[in-house]
Amino acid sequence: MERRKVLKIAAGAVAAGGSGLVAMTTAFKPEVKAAEKPKNIEFKANESDWKYVPLEPATTAEIAYAEYPNGSCMYGVFKSVVSQLAAIVGEPFASFPSQMMKYGHGGVNGYGTICGALNGAAAAVSLLVGDKKNCDVLMAELFAAYETTPLPEFKPKDPGMDFEPPKSVAKSVLCHASTTRWGKKAGYTISSKERKERCRRLTADIAFKVVTILNNYHANTFMANAHDNETARTCMTCHGSEGKLGNTSGKMTCTSCHEESLAHKVFADSHHKFMSKR
Amino acid sequence: MERRKVLKIAAGAVAAGGSGLVAMTTAFKPEVKAAEKPKNIEFKANESDWKYVPLEPATTAEIAYAEYPNGSCMYGVFKSVVSQLAAIVGEPFASFPSQMMKYGHGGVNGYGTICGALNGAAAAVSLLVGDKKNCDVLMAELFAAYETTPLPEFKPKDPGMDFEPPKSVAKSVLCHASTTRWGKKAGYTISSKERKERCRRLTADIAFKVVTILNNYHANTFMANAHDNETARTCMTCHGSEGKLGNTSGKMTCTSCHEESLAHKVFADSHHKFMSKR
Numbered sequence: 001m002e003r004r005k006v007l008k009i010a011a012g013a014v015a016a017g018g019s020g021l022v023a024m025t026t027a028f029k030p031e032v033k034a035a036e037k038p039k040n041i042e043f044k045a046n047e048s049d050w051k052y053v054p055l056e057p058a059t060t061a062e063i064a065y066a067e068y069p070n071g072s073c074m075y076g077v078f079k080s081v082v083s084q085l086a087a088i089v090g091e092p093f094a095s096f097p098s099q100m101m102k103y104g105h106g107g108v109n110g111y112g113t114i115c116g117a118l119n120g121a122a123a124a125v126s127l128l129v130g131d132k133k134n135c136d137v138l139m140a141e142l143f144a145a146y147e148t149t150p151l152p153e154f155k156p157k158d159p160g161m162d163f164e165p166p167k168s169v170a171k172s173v174l175c176h177a178s179t180t181r182w183g184k185k186a187g188y189t190i191s192s193k194e195r196k197e198r199c200r201r202l203t204a205d206i207a208f209k210v211v212t213i214l215n216n217y218h219a220n221t222f223m224a225n226a227h228d229n230e231t232a233r234t235c236m237t238c239h240g241s242e243g244k245l246g247n248t249s250g251k252m253t254c255t256s257c258h259e260e261s262l263a264h265k266v267f268a269d270s271h272h273k274f275m276s277k278r
Numbered sequence: 279m280e281r282r283k284v285l286k287i288a289a290g291a292v293a294a295g296g297s298g299l300v301a302m303t304t305a306f307k308p309e310v311k312a313a314e315k316p317k318n319i320e321f322k323a324n325e326s327d328w329k330y331v332p333l334e335p336a337t338t339a340e341i342a343y344a345e346y347p348n349g350s351c352m353y354g355v356f357k358s359v360v361s362q363l364a365a366i367v368g369e370p371f372a373s374f375p376s377q378m379m380k381y382g383h384g385g386v387n388g389y390g391t392i393c394g395a396l397n398g399a400a401a402a403v404s405l406l407v408g409d410k411k412n413c414d415v416l417m418a419e420l421f422a423a424y425e426t427t428p429l430p431e432f433k434p435k436d437p438g439m440d441f442e443p444p445k446s447v448a449k450s451v452l453c454h455a456s457t458t459r460w461g462k463k464a465g466y467t468i469s470s471k472e473r474k475e476r477c478r479r480l481t482a483d484i485a486f487k488v489v490t491i492l493n494n495y496h497a498n499t500f501m502a503n504a505h506d507n508e509t510a511r512t513c514m515t516c517h518g519s520e521g522k523l524g525n526t527s528g529k530m531t532c533t534s535c536h537e538e539s540l541a542h543k544v545f546a547d548s549h550h551k552f553m554s555k556r
Binding site: 050092095096097099100101102103104105106107108109110111112113114118119122123125126127130132135136139140143173174175176179180183184187188189190191192194240241245246247248249250251252257277 | 328370373374375377378379380381382383384385386387388389390391392396397400401403404405408410413414417418421451452453454457458461462465466467468469470472518519523524525526527528529530535555
């Protein structure tokens with residue numbers, strides 16, 4: 001966005017929106033005049049510069065495993081892909097600030113939401129594929145595999161510790177649920193080095209899988225083969241955007257957080273009277 | 279990562295890990311020889327180049343609202359910050375591929391996990407602040423505000439539609455829960471244009487808030503003032519990494535998905551016998 005457009009939008013914007021969150025800004029003075037002078041750098045990357053070239057999945061998994069200690073799960077997956085493209089293609093990959101992906105640790109800044117390995121994979125796929133609908137299809141494949149595959153599978157060439165993590169089925173793409181379920185199965189605490197080794201190997205698994213998906217997409221040989229998420233499909237038949245209720249969205253396994261109430265079993269069909277405006 | 283390191287790791291890596299996800303790769307042949315020649319571009323960005331300069335929160339909110347239709351919530355928040363830095367500072371912001379942030383729509387590729395506005399804010403804070411511990415503190419402030427503040431608050435200067443969205447308290451940072459709770463309160467379906475307008479304004483709210491936080495951090499005047507998440511604190515006293523069970527992690531409001539069982543009420547203290555290895 002050009003400066004004049006920014007300033008144009010700025011006109012009167014101060015009077016607009018967000019007032020309720022304004023508490024912390026009462027003392028705010030814009031310091032645009034104090035900003036650095038624009039740097040005159042010839043290099044300009046545009047969308048077409050972010051071209052994927054096929055990578056070796058097993059190599060990518062080893063790199064993700066090696067990078068995990070430097071920035072956790074999201075960083076490990078993203079860096080394993082982009083660092084190889086930087087070595088092979090050069091710019092713009094060489095200048096991408098992959099360190100920013102460290103925020104995905106622990107389900108985004110430790111909040112326990114999406115598994116960082118999946119967040120990093122989604123970021124990489126979006127950068128390299130672009131088209132929103134295609135990205136959604138490719139990632140649904142990865143997410144469904146994550147929810148249903150016993151992980152971790154990866155066996156590192158140079159293990160960080162002498163421990164073979166038990167496998168568990170996450171039944172969820174959320175860090176909180178995935179790590180808790182593994183801990184319950186394996187009998188280790190959330191802060192144990194064994195749990196961290198599990199996540200380190202799972203990071204390698206996701207790096208392997210996302211590069212496999214990208215290679216197939218690049219070669220026009222991609223075929224979705226993850227199992228259909230039956231619980232989500234069953235619920236979304238009525239609750240999804242195409243359902244008679246159309247009151248929710250999402251593709252996560254529903255039963256990780258929800259169970260069907262007796263009232264729903266008996267009276268579900270009466271829900272139509274609660275239909276929302278369309 | 280340099281090419282030689284990649285190749286070094288590649289040695290023997292094919293024999294390693296990820297075998298269970300190998301199904302789709304049987305026909306894979308690395309095409310590194312077919313890759314583009316490395317481009318010789320002088321520009322190299324490093325971490326210190328991603329310097330934040332204070333931005334006007336209300337202006338940022340207007341830009342986020344204007345950008346939302348071009349790429350949804352995560353893109354709207356991220357682009358509203360980076361596009362202004364590109365206009366003021368220039369490179370490396372001008373070349374950042376903000377379009378990649380479109381993947382955050384609908385809780386990451388429509389999966390319903392983390393609200394894209396928060397994912398975009400976390401990505402921007404990580405890029406501009408860097409330090410992991412500081413990023414976690416700043417984002418916990420934003421996440422807690424999101425869970426407890428009736429949103430949306432933003433009033434656009436140039437509204438996309440003649441509709442004032444009712445406010446709802448998300449009680450969750452997950453897209454699925456946040457949008458469903460709003461729809462229940464407002465009486466609109468998940469695919470309604472009214473729900474999209476709600477998310478468009480919420481995107482502006484988060485852009486306003488994250489720039490407010492960044493300005494205060496930049497001015498060394500940041501003070502966390504979000505209410506403590508009592509439900510999470512209560513549960514994590516035993517279940518968190520410092521608790522006697524130490525069997526889970528996360529900062530999300532627990533009661534959005536979990537309710538206390540009678541058995542837990544009566545026998546919670548006997549949990550110590552299920553303690554995991556540390």
